[in-house]
Amino acid sequence: MKNNKGFTLIEMLIVLLIITVLIFVAIPNITKHSRSINDKGCEAFITMVQGQVQAYELEKHKLPQNVDDLEAEGYLIKNKSKCPNGNEISIDSDGKVTEVKRP
Incomplete structure (x- = not known):
């Protein structure tokens, strides 16, 4: 008798199914956090530009x-001079830096 070592087709299909389900669960969470990361990056960018206004x-x-x-x-x-989320920034007459939100 042969001693066949390895995975059967059914086992491989089950593993692929599990990986696919995990991917479908993970992708929406990643895209949701991406927006949050860009918004926090914009806040940090505005703070940095405010410092540059003061230096100026x-x-x-x-x-x-x-x-x-x-x-x-x-x-x-x-x-x-754009935020990581793509929005522009502006400086008002008092030197305050703000984000110009896109509609």
Whole structure:
């Protein structure tokens, strides 16, 4: 008699079924947390830009009019002034940085 070692087709199909079910359960949880992570990243980015506004004010003795002023003076990297979630940021007349929410 042969001593066949290995998995049968049925065993392999059961393992694939279990893996598929686990994937279907995990993917919605990952996408839900992705939005939360991007929102927290935006909060951190706004705090960092607020610090750059304060540094600009200390050096120039005036507030920047907008984000472009910070980019032009080297306080922010050009074309990198968006939150991780894709929303723009703005600076009001008091120097407060806020997120411009997309509709």
